[in-house]
Amino acid sequence: MDTPYGSAPLPVWERPEPQPRAAPVPLSRAKIAAAAIRLADAESLDGLSVRKIAKELGVGPMRLYDYVTNRSELLDLMVDAVYAEIAEAGEQSEWRATLLAIVHRTRDAALAHEWFADLLGARPHLGPHALAVGETTAAALTQAPGIRTIDDLQRALGALNAFIIGALRREVTERRTARSTGTDEAAWQASLGPYLTRMLDTGRYPTVARLVIDGAHLDAEETFHHNLTTVLDGITGHPDGRRTSRPVRRIL
Structure with missing residues (x-):
């Protein structure tokens, strides 16, 4: 085939x-x-x-x-x-709720069908349901306050998709690794504890040391949601006031 x-x-x-x-x-x-x-x-x-x-x-x-x-x-x-x-996530009452529902539903789907994450990131999927999800996502983004031009929309979609693909592939890869090795991430880190302690004691990696010593084992779902909202804030807010050099044209 x-x-x-x-x-x-x-x-x-x-x-x-x-x-x-x-x-x-x-x-x-x-x-x-x-x-x-x-x-x-x-x-x-x-x-x-x-x-x-x-x-x-x-x-x-x-x-x-x-x-x-x-x-x-x-x-x-x-x-x-x-x-x-x-x-099935469908449209919600406002644009951010719609995007959160779709992206969390995408994560649920990727964790239920891990192979799905392997097929994200290449050429766009153009089946009728994929197009429907793409339409709902793009239409929701057009309602965000920082999306003023078609360039804004394209870049926002690109940034959002890059986050989704990267986050899902990392989570799926860790699940597969845990299954294949019989060792989850926490156990793997513990097994390398003595080596890592010796390396950090050299004082050459102070910021990494802070992450290892003071950092917590974060919940995957909570971390995904936090990072997703951070990405949405960034791609829809334009805090530095920059705009594309192409002619400004409202999408709607």
């Missing part, structure tokens, strides 16, 4: 479902995506294959190619199914 992206005459979103066949097991793209998600949740994307998906669905592997032409299309369907979960 590794044929080139775009090799199909129409994107998977615009191709009609194949006509129902007289077969013991009815198929649809939604069923295929759901089965693929279950496998990826259990075995990661590395464990995903046409053979395993077909076995999960109780059909022959070749039947799947009537619905998806390559691996990229399958991943598109899986990602958009996760965006459907994120879209």
Whole structure:
């Protein structure tokens, strides 16, 4: 399923479902995506294959190619199914509440489907649910006081997405590392305690020493929320008063 992206005459979103066949097991793209998600949740994307998906669905592997032409299309369907979960956050009473709801829902989705974080950060996802989440996010940002031009909106979206991708990948990576090593972050730090103490006693790393000695083990969810609100304050406030050199034009 590794044929080139775009090799199909129409994107998977615009191709009609194949006509129902007289077969013991009815198929649809939604069923295929759901089965693929279950496998990826259990075995990661590395464990995903046409053979395993077909076995999960109780059909022959070749039947799947009537619905998806390559691996990229399958991943598109899986990602958009996760965006459907994120879209349930919906619009809230004001712009900040909407953004907080969407981003926290995105974190929930990434922790439930860790492979989803691996697929963030490349080219934009353009499935219908992904576009709906993108529309709600961008529309909410246009209501923020510091977003005056289309340049402001583009940069704010870029900064927000960079935070989301970085934060989620770090959290997912730590969870995977803890599972693979059998050691969580606190235990790992404790195992290196004697070495780190010797290094800090040299006096060459005073600020790191303060972080190690005085810093607490912060709650992941609380830290994510705090950092998210800090990013929102920064990208929507323009505290230094700078503006883009392009002509100022209100978005709405």
